[in-house]
Amino acid sequence: MAGTTLTTSSTSRATPGPGKPPTPRRPKRTPDSLMGTVAKIVLLGFVDAIAVFVMFQLVASAEWLILAICVVVTAVVNWIYLRSDGLPAKYLAPGVFFLLLFQVFVMVFSTYIAFTNYGDGHNSSKADAIESIQLSAQERVPDSPQYAASVLEKGGDLYLLVTAPDGAVKLGGNDQPLQDATASTTGPTGAAAGVEGYTTLDFATLLQRQQQIAELKVPISDDAEDGSLRTADGSTAYVYKPKLSYDAAADTFTDTTTGTVYRDSGEGTFAAADGTELATGWKINVGLDNFTRAFTDPNLQGPLLQVVLWTFAFALLSVASTFALGLFLAIVFNRADLRGKKIYRVLMILPYAFPAFLSGLVWSGLLNPEFGFINNALLGGAQIPWLTDPVLAKVSVLVVNLWLGYPYMFLVCTGALQSLPEDVEEAARMDGAGAWRIFRAIKLPLLLVSLTPLLISSFAFNFNNFNVIYMLTGGGPRFDGTTFDIGGTDILITMVYKIAFGAGTGRDYGLASALAIIIFIIVAVVSAISFRQTKSLEEINR
Amino acid sequence: MSTSTMTAPASGAGHDAGTPVPLQRRRSFGRWFADKGWRHIVAILATVFSVFPLLYVLSAALNPDGTMAGASTLFTHFGWGNFEALFANQERPFGRWFANTLLIGLVTSALTVFLGAMAAYAFSRMRFAGRRVGLLTLLLLQMFPQLLTVVAIFLLLNFLGDIIPAIGLGSSLGLIMVYLGGALGVNTYLMYGFFNTVPLSLDEAARIDGASHVQVFFKIILPLVTPILAVVGLLAFIAISSEFVIASVVLTDPESQTLAVGLYSYVAQQRSENWGVFAAGAVLAAIPVMALFLFLQRYITTGLTAGGVKG
Secondary structure, three states: OHHHHHHHHHHHHHOOOOOOOOOOOOOOOOOOOHHHHHHHHHHHHHHHHHHHHHHHHHHHOOOHHHHHHHHHHHHHHHHHHHOOOOHHHHHHHHHHHHHHHHHHHHHHHHHHHHOEOOEOOEOOOHHHHHHHHHHHOEEEOOOOOOEEEEEEEEOOEEEEEEEOOOOOEEEEEOOEEEEEOOOOEEOOOOOEEEOOOOEEOOHHHHHHOHHHHHHOOEEOOOOHHHOEEEEOOOOEEEEEEEOEEEEOOOOEEEEOOOOOEEEEOOOOOEEOOOOOEOOOOOOOEOOOHHHHHHHHOHHHHHHHHHHHHHHHHHHHHHHHHHHHHHHHHHHHOOOOOOOOHHHHHHHHOHHHHOOHHHHHHHHHHHHOOOOOHHHHHHOOOOOOOOOOOHHHHHHHHHHHHHHHHHHHHHHHHHHHHHOOOHHHHHHHHHOOOOHHHHHHHHHHHHHHHHHHHHHHHHHHHHHOOHHHHHHHOOOOOEOOOOOOOOEOOOOHHHHHHHHHHOOOOOOOHHHHHHHHHHHHHHHHHHHHHHHHHHHHHHHHHO | OHHHHHHHHHHHHHHHHHOOOOOHHHOOHHHHHHHHHHHHHHHHHHHHHHHHHHHHHHHHHHOOOOOOHHHHOOOOOOOOHHHHHHHHOOOOOHHHHHHHHHHHHHHHHHHHHHHHHHHHHHHHHOOOOOHHHHHHHHHHHOOOOHHHHHHHHHHHHHHHHHHOHHHOOOOHHHHHHHHHOOOOOHHHHHHHHHHHOOOHHHHHHHHHOOOOHHHHHHHHHHHHOHHHHHHHHHHHHHHHHOOOHHHHHHOOOHHHOOHHHHHHHHHHOOOOOOHHHHHHHHHHHHHHHHHHHHHOHHHHHHHHHHHHHHO
């Protein structure tokens, strides 16, 4: 599918150029100006050129489905811009193309991944996995013939030039099985030492690149079962054969030393009868496994529940606290004759202007238990575990998010307060309502009507407020009793990120996507409910 | 809690409105305080809360003693050591990060504005089947931010890179394209509202004079909606220059990273030791954004409230 994107993506890149193709509109036919037509042809030609290039690449890599999609998309783009009708499409196409690829398609793709075991050890197809297993577990054949070898280099890659015991000279590299070669120079023992076009490594270089040389495996033939040639010292090579031998008919691996048989376990791995699995597996569809795992695996279930609850609490409390403080300050400052108002305002909204990812990091320095400014300087060397105690860490995260978010609410509330009609307030005062009553019964409801949509989007934003959590605490302190790197301040999105890309615990794209789907659902439900709520609010006040 | 405090200011205001003002100068301190003085105290407290962390990072950047423990007094030592160390570090090329961030941010925000404006023009000026549905769909889609799909984006770019290396993992171009996926959505909505305020009669007059729709778009509409273009462009730039999740996954090589990814790597492991250098980098990274923000503050505020009210 990705291929599709390519074509169009280039399309959209091209379109932002100087002129959109002027196409006559139905009612009033304006003749195309010459410049417009030329611009249109040039841009479209550019896009098509890129599309054709991509199609060639797709043919080369035999991605037929994507090729087909790519052809269709290119055709549609040409149709949109070459016909004289359909003006709106001409303006919408570039943006919609990116939207479809990087917003809609990736959501669909996430859903697909959520139903697979995609991740470390399950990265590609079964055929790839078999080949990789054969290549990885190799052992020197006990009675291997000795090959006189020298290491050659060409374009940064290493090659092995060997002379077989029978005198045949062969050359090969990591991705290039042994082939017959003609030696251009020979060494003192009569073995081949150099080949035209390649550089022979001298002894000093051999030592330097020892590790690379040890990793050099030259397949003897195209069939991985034949094994490969390897050298430890750069002068003698031996035959290595897979420790695990693959039987294509039975679809099993057999350990050549112990005789253990590994079969396709049906879970994307080869497993022995006792349950031990080979490390390299492949990607399969696992149905709802990732979801059931999330809700039943004791390693995951408890932490996940806590994370979900905290995500809601964090988002709600963040909205409530920033709104309360922002509104309070907006009311305090809603006086035209307050001296220094402008300066206060500018200084107060500085946190909003400060890049968000930096805020978390800066605060993590302030709150650091050992060296942080707050403990060391303000509290005179106290050791308060601001970021490492489960409860205090949550409080810290909320305070930092309040710091980040209240200037925004302040700006927004100020704007909304100033746009409130004055006559309503005056009428209420005439009727004898006190200030508190006016605020409670008149100002606040009116404010909420205009601000509820903003509060909702603020909730949605905080629900996925990755930066503040990840930069401040990294999600910690870690939960006990789980092997996952999840902790007390993790929200769903940081959990997704850590499971998919975290260091140490291995990447699990399938599980991460399943959790992302859960976020999708929650966000969808929350926004559906809240939009309905907004509507009813408006109707009440109307 | 804010609500309970509210009474005081409001009642103060009430008094003020009720009494004639000639005696203002002679007012007692108590009256002044009840009316305005307490507001100054609140303002000063809020200002301190806002500014203090920023002063702290500035002080840490200027403190040549480089560690977090050394930064426990404000503005006592001065030196440029951290800044020198920042630019001298070959493994973490701060200058490159800065340039990358500017490049990615500027290109993306310019294209975002352009794509969004084109879409808003279509929605605002043309009537076509699916127009309402299209607008609603955009509103719906922007509820699901791209970072939720970071895994799929990573795998997609991984795949695309095999076909066209120029847009695969590690390339700025690929990242820009991903960001453009979010170019419509809320931006179009903001712009759509603003485009609607430009009277249709202007278009019609131009049409009658023989202008094509392209000329109407570029020569009539765009000049009239410059404020919203500035707001959208600026908000997009700020959002993208702070974006961490997708950038950290796509940009793997230090040479191609942005400030967000790079500066995080400074303190990801040894937070305390690299603190001074990080602070120096943070100050340099923040200054342009903050300057731009304060410079265009008025526009942003208008844009925010307009967007909020329109929903």
